[in-house]
Amino acid sequence: MTSVTTTLQPRVAPRRRIRLSWSDLRGIIWQVLIVGAILGVIWYLVDNTNRNLTARRIATGFAFLDRVAGIPIGESLIDYDPSIHTYGRALFVGVLNTLRVSIIGIVLATVLGTLIGIGRLSTNWLLAKITAAYVEVMRDIPLLLHLLFWYTLLQQFPGPRLALHIGDSVFLSNRGIGVPIVQWHDAFSWMALACGLGCAVIGLLRRLARRRQEATGHRPLLWPLSVGLLIVVPGLVWFGLGAPFVVERPVLRGFNFQGGATLSPEFAALLIGLVIYTAAFIAEIVRSGIQAVPRGQWEASRALGLRRGAILRRIVLPQALRLIIPPMTSQYLNITKNSSLAVAIGYQDLVSIANTTLNQTGQAIEGIAYIMAVYLTISLSISLFMNYYNARSALTER
Amino acid sequence: MKRHKIAGWLLGAGLVAVTNVVSSGVAWAQGTPTQPTAAQGSGSATLDAVRQRGEVRCGVVGTVTGFAQPDSQGVMRGMDADVCRALAAAALGDGEKVKFIVTTAQNRFTALQSGEVDLLARVTTWTLGREANLGTLFTGINFYDGTGFLVKKSLNVKAAKELAGATICVQPGTSTELAIADFFRANAIKWTPILIQDVAEIRAAFLSGRCDAYSTDASGLASFRFTQGDKKDDFILLPDIISKEPLGPLVRKGDDKWFDLVRWTLFAMLAAEEFGVTTANVDAMSESKIPDIRRLVGLEGDLGKALGVDNKFVVTILKAVGNYGEVWERNITPMGIPRGINNLWNKGGLHYAPPMR
Numbered sequence: 163m164t165s166v167t168t169t170l171q172p173r174v175a176p177r178r179r180i181r182l183s184w185s186d187l188r189g190i191i192w193q194v195l196i197v198g199a200i201l202g203v204i205w206y207l208v209d210n211t212n213r214n215l216t217a218r219r220i221a222t223g224f225a226f227l228d229r230v231a232g233i234p235i236g237e238s239l240i241d242y243d244p245s246i247h248t249y250g251r252a253l254f255v256g257v258l259n260t261l262r263v264s265i266i267g268i269v270l271a272t273v274l275g276t277l278i279g280i281g282r283l284s285t286n287w288l289l290a291k292i293t294a295a296y297v298e299v300m301r302d303i304p305l306l307l308h309l310l311f312w313y314t315l316l317q318q319f320p321g322p323r324l325a326l327h328i329g330d331s332v333f334l335s336n337r338g339i340g341v342p343i344v345q346w347h348d349a350f351s352w353m354a355l356a357c358g359l360g361c362a363v364i365g366l367l368r369r370l371a372r373r374r375q376e377a378t379g380h381r382p383l384l385w386p387l388s389v390g391l392l393i394v395v396p397g398l399v400w401f402g403l404g405a406p407f408v409v410e411r412p413v414l415r416g417f418n419f420q421g422g423a424t425l426s427p428e429f430a431a432l433l434i435g436l437v438i439y440t441a442a443f444i445a446e447i448v449r450s451g452i453q454a455v456p457r458g459q460w461e462a463s464r465a466l467g468l469r470r471g472a473i474l475r476r477i478v479l480p481q482a483l484r485l486i487i488p489p490m491t492s493q494y495l496n497i498t499k500n501s502s503l504a505v506a507i508g509y510q511d512l513v514s515i516a517n518t519t520l521n522q523t524g525q526a527i528e529g530i531a532y533i534m535a536v537y538l539t540i541s542l543s544i545s546l547f548m549n550y551y552n553a554r555s556a557l558t559e560r
Numbered sequence: 561m562k563r564h565k566i567a568g569w570l571l572g573a574g575l576v577a578v579t580n581v582v583s584s585g586v587a588w589a590q591g592t593p594t595q596p597t598a599a600q601g602s603g604s605a606t607l608d609a610v611r612q613r614g615e616v617r618c619g620v621v622g623t624v625t626g627f628a629q630p631d632s633q634g635v636m637r638g639m640d641a642d643v644c645r646a647l648a649a650a651a652l653g654d655g656e657k658v659k660f661i662v663t664t665a666q667n668r669f670t671a672l673q674s675g676e677v678d679l680l681a682r683v684t685t686w687t688l689g690r691e692a693n694l695g696t697l698f699t700g701i702n703f704y705d706g707t708g709f710l711v712k713k714s715l716n717v718k719a720a721k722e723l724a725g726a727t728i729c730v731q732p733g734t735s736t737e738l739a740i741a742d743f744f745r746a747n748a749i750k751w752t753p754i755l756i757q758d759v760a761e762i763r764a765a766f767l768s769g770r771c772d773a774y775s776t777d778a779s780g781l782a783s784f785r786f787t788q789g790d791k792k793d794d795f796i797l798l799p800d801i802i803s804k805e806p807l808g809p810l811v812r813k814g815d816d817k818w819f820d821l822v823r824w825t826l827f828a829m830l831a832a833e834e835f836g837v838t839t840a841n842v843d844a845m846s847e848s849k850i851p852d853i854r855r856l857v858g859l860e861g862d863l864g865k866a867l868g869v870d871n872k873f874v875v876t877i878l879k880a881v882g883n884y885g886e887v888w889e890r891n892i893t894p895m896g897i898p899r900g901i902n903n904l905w906n907k908g909g910l911h912y913a914p915p916m917r
Binding site for chain 2: 217218219220221232233234235236244245310314317318321336337415416417418420427428505506507508510514517518521522523524525526
């Protein structure tokens with residue numbers, strides 16, 4: 163057996179004379195016809211669109227991206243002023259807002275969904291039934307209703323002047339949740355740098371420790387050093403730079419709270435709606451993934467004396483992951499695309515801003531093309547990453 | 561492998577084709593309705609299409625009392641709705657032959673461009689950009705409006721400039737949105753916009769206190785306040801009108817005859833008010849000796865024929881909806897909006913119809 167495998171050579175395909183049979187020819191003709199027909203249809207559509215746009219004197223092209231927008235935007239991650247900035251920047255604000263809600267939504271939905279999925283398999287009757295009910299109820303309600311429900315609910319809080327509050331720093335009103343933030347100081351950048359360096363060093367040490375473990379069977383104790391690198395060193399940096407710490411609290415001034423950070427009701431409603439809805443689907447994916455791992459794995463692990471938590475973490479979940487990742491990718495894409503329902507509750511995501519833009523400029527085709535291009539890019543990026551992750555965690559088999 | 565590649569290409573090409581259908585559906589779905597067709601037609605493709613169809617397709621707002629909103633019987637009521645009826649009366653001789661198509665602030669221009677509606681009478685502001693970039697033509701002004709602010713009385717705000725730091729509910733894709741941004745920019749006031757597309761949702765947000773102020777055309781605010789019934793005194797309309805918002809019906813570019821008909825339908829209603837011709841007395845006007853009136857009601861001249869319709873088209877309009885003043889009395893007066901600049905030119909207002917001759 164071993165001698166055979168060593169002598170195996172890559173097989174070279176025998177050279178074939180090119181010979182066209184009738185069926186080959188027929189295949190080629192069909193393909194040419196179909197491709198030709200499709201190209202013809204595309205040409206007709208593009209030509210017709212252009213001709214009609216010209217006939218109606220409707221402006222075309224992407225020149226509007228450089229024009230001053232003038233459209234106000236409620237919340238923005240980057241500096242945006244409608245009187246200075248262009249449509250291009252306004253649309254970019256929209257892209258960032260979409261990414262912001264999608265990324266946070268994906269993380270939270272994954273955590274919540276995984277917990278609920280595991281909960282459904284719990285031996286605790288109450289927990290299993292509650293999580294089952296959650297899944298069945300939440301996934302049956304259309305997402306738009308989720309969003310409208312949460313948005314209406316969040317509007318029921320009292321106005322800013324009667325805001326519910328915890329001490330004088332956290333305020334809950336129909337304008338959102340106001341929380342205090344620490345004012346930014348240069349020292350924080352240095353602390354972040356120290357933390358990053360610490361992480362790099364720990365990573366290196368872990369590899370050394372692993373090598374030592376493989377060689378000697380003993381794993382050196384790393385955590386005291388890690389704590390030192392991640393907490394003590396940045397702490398010293400902070401102290402050395404004068405220990406800056408100024409808290410900025412939200413204060414009611416005029417109509418609204420000024421200062422601090424505000425989580426707007428629109429963003430909160432969209433995020434809560436997306437997370438709660440998608441978590442129900444993710445829970446089912448996780449549950450089915452875990453149940454697909456053969457019972458023998460559980461029994462064998464139990465025979466080794468592992469506890470339930472350890473079995474789940476070390477034996478079952480890693481194997482379930484291979485089944486979970488592909489459908490999970492679809493859910494992540496769903497969150498991203500579903501975030502476009504934001505338009506119903508006034509969160510200004512990409513679609514909302516692009517809609518306004520195309521309405522103010524009248525350039526619908528360009529606006530829709532922009533939306534499609536952005537969603538395609540985001541979706542393909544998620545797919546690519548998840549496929550890479552899937553390939554990495556797949557069982558290596560021949 | 562090769563097969564898969566080809567399949568992939570086909571799929572890709574198919575996708576491109578599908579997206580093209582979606583994006584070009586605007587122009588594609590209707591072919592070219594703006595070109596004059598048969599020689600024996602009216603010279604207006606839209607008018608010919610309307611006659612063949614037997615109804616005028618009219619894009620309206622559908623949610624604003626006084627302009628276009630269905631009553632308890634499901635009949636569309638309001639000033640814009642009456643413009644549609646007047647046009648149907650002129651074009652088809654029957655004011656009820658209108659199909660009302662409710663459009664949103666965001667899809668209205670596409671609906672007009674694509675030919676889904678024959679005209680848009682949807683509280684739409686006449687601006688240079690909309691006429692120059694969107695392939696549309698405004699046929700005139702049927703309501704002189706301006707952007708205003710509605711606030712809760714309990715807020716104790718007396719003027720728009722006191723709204724510094726306020727949160728304001730606005731509909732996206734409107735000229736209001738741009739007007740407010742301009743106003744606060746000019747006065748260096750910070751504000752927070754809440755932009756919700758759906759009119760019902762944005763009003764709910766304002767009522768719940770999510771926004772300090774609700775802004776749109778002053779007429780729309782008055783109409784909204786009016787619909788609050790007993791609670792309407794909890795809200796006040798700030799005295800500031802921060803922009804000019806001339807509202808009027810608009811049509812597609814490229815069909816001048818249709819444009820003429822819509823424009824002169826509006827003027828005919830104004831002229832009728834000016835000459836004192838109403839629904840009630842239009843029949844008696846056949847006895848009139850005044851040349852202007854005789855021309856207006858089709859006793860002399862060929863005004864209707866010049867527009868491609870019956871010479872007695874104004875009589876049909878007046879029997880269907882009445883003159884401009886009557887339309888105003890029926891739709892706008894109940895909301896408590898004074899006539900103001902919407903009066904006729906000789907009564908201190910801005911409405912002025914050119915000579916109908």
